[in-house]
Amino acid sequence: MTSHVLDLAGAGIGPFNLSLAAQLDSVPQLSVRFFERRPSFAWHPGMMLPGAEMQTSILKDLVTATNPTSRWSFLSYLVAHKRFYQFINAEYEAVPRKEFADYLGWVASGLASLRFGSRVREIHANDGFFSVTTDHGVIGARNLSVGIGKVPARPAWSEQLAKSMTFHSSEAAQRLGDVKAPRIAVIGGGQSGAEIVDALLDRNSTSTIHWISRRPNFEPLDATPFTNELFTPSYMERFHGLPEELRLTHTRRQVLASDGVSASTLKKLYRRLYERKLETPSAVDQGISLRPFRNVIAAVQDGSEVTLTTRNGFDDSMETLTIDLIVLATGYRFVLPDFLHSLENRIELNSVGEPALRSDFSLVWDGPDENRIFVLNAGRHSHGIAEPQLSLTAWRSAVIANSLLGHEHFDLGQLDPIIRWETQTSPSNYSSSVGLAAE
Structure with a gap:
């Protein structure tokens, strides 16, 4: 050494x-x-x-x-x-x-x-x-x-499938160019899923794409001003001081503040689908099937095909889809x-x-x-x-x-936040001392 x-x-x-x-x-x-x-x-x-x-x-x-x-x-x-x-x-x-x-x-x-x-x-x-x-x-x-x-998070139901039939969104740039499967499922309703669907529409005109998400709809990132207060030092420091049970509750509730789809991407995709309907008004799905509010509960491989079973949260019914390739836009752990x-x-x-x-x-x-x-x-x-x-x-x-x-080389002091998050007995200017002492 x-x-x-x-x-x-x-x-x-x-x-x-x-x-x-x-x-x-x-x-x-x-x-x-x-x-x-x-x-x-x-x-x-x-x-x-x-x-x-x-x-x-x-x-x-x-x-x-x-x-x-x-x-x-x-x-x-x-x-x-x-x-x-x-x-x-x-x-x-x-x-x-x-x-x-x-x-x-x-x-x-x-x-x-x-x-x-x-x-x-x-x-x-x-x-x-x-x-x-x-x-x-x-x-x-x-x-x-x-x-x-x-590391890429893969649902438990996907672990038994052949690696040639699934890949994670982290490999998308390398894998999408070679995709020729006739039936493709993209799992995940966040930004990565939306970008992969958009790329597939660009690169593959013969496949049918099924976009599947557990969320009730394909929902936008909440980037409005008051929501963006969640992305400030003053909020983060107050959040850290909460009991763990409350912190877990808040992170589940705030998912669309950090993991929604950008409005520009949603608008682009919607316009693409609208234009496809103009071109082929008699077609049922124009090569793409949007399936929100679905939770994949099983995947069974039979040769070169996979049968996905999903539960539809909208009408509480069960659905099955036969798929040739699955793209997992399922985040990281x-x-x-x-x-x-x-x-x-x-x-x-x-x-x-x-x-x-x-x-x-x-x-x-x-x-x-x-x-x-x-x-x-x-x-x-x-x-x-x-x-x-x-x-x-x-x-x-x-x-x-x-x-x-051990001292404040960088000035981390903050103004009082616009939103009063916690109960306060008396107002006071807020000055950060984070990082100067261990808890």
């Missing part, structure tokens, strides 16, 4: 650890290094479908919310690429996802603290620091940041990374099996308080629906930076 002990070692370089690295680039007194098994930066390459758009503002980038003068902002990226004025003139309602991915890659190419092609393999807790084994040796670090992302298994019995979990997180995004474990393990993208049920989203990425990174430093 090298003799130098880092202040922070990061495992995984996705947008969240990339944001932390970009924020810490302005804190030279901290020694940090981030490791990624892939040879270069890539952000959801399997979902880079033509026309895919961001669902968040460009101002909610890696750094701007707490460090607006940083060289790693999206606006700095536009200026560096001589596209500032043309970007403004384009008047995007939503930024193309490919451009935001290019921005992330630009940041990744400029940060000296990143190490690509080097996987974190093992982590062990020693006296006052962690021993981190990578592909290129062993290093010491006082703190860890885990940003390896979640948290799994404790293999390199943390040595600490598994020392980590406190919540009732849904996720790590219990303190307000500064460090997990609760039985080790020393000064050796923290920050976990990014595992706090939906501890910090709220904004935690897995890009909206508060810069703020979370600043919280972690302040926690590492």
